[in-house]
Amino acid sequence: MHVMIRLFNCTVAPLLILFISMRTLCWSISTNVFRQGSSRRSQLLQNRWLHANDQYSSSTHNDIRLIIPTIQDMQQVGAVLYSVCSSFDAVPFVPSAICVDGDLAAGKTAFCQGFIRAAIGDWERPITSPTYLLSNSYTTELDDRKNEETIEIRHMDLYRLSGHSKDLMVLDLPHVFAKCISLIEWPGRLGDEMPKERLDVRITIFESSISSGSDNELVDLDNFPRNVLLRPFGNAWDKRIQHVLDEGYLDDLLMEFL
Numbered sequence: 001m002h003v004m005i006r007l008f009n010c011t012v013a014p015l016l017i018l019f020i021s022m023r024t025l026c027w028s029i030s031t032n033v034f035r036q037g038s039s040r041r042s043q044l045l046q047n048r049w050l051h052a053n054d055q056y057s058s059s060t061h062n063d064i065r066l067i068i069p070t071i072q073d074m075q076q077v078g079a080v081l082y083s084v085c086s087s088f089d090a091v092p093f094v095p096s097a098i099c100v101d102g103d104l105a106a107g108k109t110a111f112c113q114g115f116i117r118a119a120i121g122d123w124e125r126p127i128t129s130p131t132y133l134l135s136n137s138y139t140t141e142l143d144d145r146k147n148e149e150t151i152e153i154r155h156m157d158l159y160r161l162s163g164h165s166k167d168l169m170v171l172d173l174p175h176v177f178a179k180c181i182s183l184i185e186w187p188g189r190l191g192d193e194m195p196k197e198r199l200d201v202r203i204t205i206f207e208s209s210i211s212s213g214s215d216n217e218l219v220d221l222d223n224f225p226r227n228v229l230l231r232p233f234g235n236a237w238d239k240r241i242q243h244v245l246d247e248g249y250l251d252d253l254l255m256e257f258l
Contacts (some may be wrong), residue, residue: 077116099187102203197234
């Protein structure tokens with residue numbers, strides 16, 4: 001009997017102590033992870049995603065990074081952005097510029113479609129990218145406003161432009177940036193005409209999704225997730241994006257890496 005007790009003290013007892021210590025450590029780590037996750041929004045407001053060689057890297061305000069499951073969901077993001085910002089009385093929504101950038105088939109037009117359809121209140125209306133027309137115009141009225149003045153939304157696609165200032169004259173940019181809400185695809189073509197007060201929407205398809213198919217397989221990009229960066233420039237857009245965060249409409253899409 002004494003031999004068994006001595007054997008227990010020498011072998012089993014240390015293992016039990018080690019097991020209990022590991023359980024305590026794991027619980028402590030899990031608690032800390034939970035606490036960090038609960039403060040996701042406060043961490044988000046401190047995040048900066050800056051690129052050293054990026055022409056848009058002069059922003060010093062808060063960025064939002066989202067994961068969008070499919071290109072259809074991109075329309076919802078555009079619709080939410082319009083609905084929340086248009087009802088935010090603290091900052092007038094006109095004028096405002098939204099620069100939508102990304103590779104071909106990334107979902108730029110889908111974002112604009114959702115934004116415009118929410119603005120005009122017609123989800124059945126065809127909204128196409130003005131690749132050859134350069135600009136399409138839509139009229140609407142902002143929600144929750146005392147005045148019922150009709151406003152203009154300009155949807156521009158600058159893909160075919162060379163970037164020379166003379167190519168931009170037909171767009172009447174001084175009027176657009178002063179009196180309209182503008183959605184601009186391929187905004188890099190604006191060059192020096194890039195508005196200082198704006199929201200950058202940058203869309204990328206996850207490279208792992210694209211490379212998952214074989215070389216001979218036709219890849220359907222519509223169902224692949226997107227990485228979306230919302231980057232405000234200027235005080236007005238910074239307040240609007242803060243309002244979007246406060247309302248929590250995009251919480252389900254926020255990336256969990258923060």
